[in-house]
Amino acid sequence: KGQQVSVYNTAEYLKANPNATVKIVAYADRQTGTPAYNLALSEKRAKAVADALTSEYGIDSSRISVDWKGDTEQPYAENDWNRVAIFFAE
Template structure:
């Protein structure tokens, strides 16, 4: 393993230098760092490691080539996510819809209060326009897969919450499909109360947990 350290360090230095040349892109109003650069660094380090561990006797050259290829691929993914997040934020008319760019995916979070009435899976009329704007954005970036995931708080029984979250996810996915997003790209399912983002012991926490997430991943 010690023999691999030098080529990996060499590749890493090249990745950091390459990432420094990548254009910065920030989504207004969102805590979004430079995901293009992040993707380049992560992809480059992975590519460099895989190249260095190749068994053809050319670990140094493989590490550098792998790092360069990985950096370019990772940078391209990060750049596409930056652009898609920026376009989506500009198209939405509701500041309560949150967009998080993790560097490998976009997570669009819509709280229950703007989507549904109490104990209901019927989408409010006021959100139809934003959901159709989301669908338009997805169609502008067709090389992505989409997961629509429903979540609830812990009030009520686990089985009821799972059913409600599933029906809500299906309702959101249905609008996306009706607006022209290809069915092969969209999956929907509920998580019930299993993945809280806040405490269920407070009113504010329960409100945060009742949500639908649309997760957009490059593919």
């Protein structure tokens, strides 16, 4: 539920700024599974967020790009926080 607010806020930003785009980068924590599993998990996470923006909020998919890092990068020191998708609006 925590990221649902971020998805909503991002959708509202994109609606208010019709020329803006968003890049979604998803991660996985290192303690969940193998590197291959975590890469697939972060891919699924990134695509789920992109799908929510298009299907639930009507954002055109051409304004959304996705990337996923698996557990190769850990943006946060706290392991659990790395189960995340981060939004970069432009």
